[in-house]
Amino acid sequence: MRLIGGDYNDKELTIKVDNQIDTVTAPDFENEINDEMGKFDSLILDFEKLEYISSAGLRVLIMTQKKLEPQSIPFTIINTPDMIKDIIVVSGLDNILNIQ
16 A cells, blocks of 8 residues: 555545555554544545555544544545445445445
8 A cells, every 4th residue: 555645625635545455554554544633624535546455444444434423524535446346335334434
């Protein structure tokens, strides 16, 4: 996994992720998000170049949603490739996460 960059537009943070989020890379991904907590009013993850996500990566998404929800901070995943979207749907997380 490589974070292509975190770009702020006012207090909206967009993080672009490529390659994969798996057991090895999920902790770094989670740390990157956690390091930005409190600095944004809206979080967007751009998965356009993401090729694979494991259960460890899905856990990071769920934990991020759980942290942001009580603060009513919007959390959106955009440009999700069909294969990644299928993994999220099969996992039943499409009802929890905002996938566009």
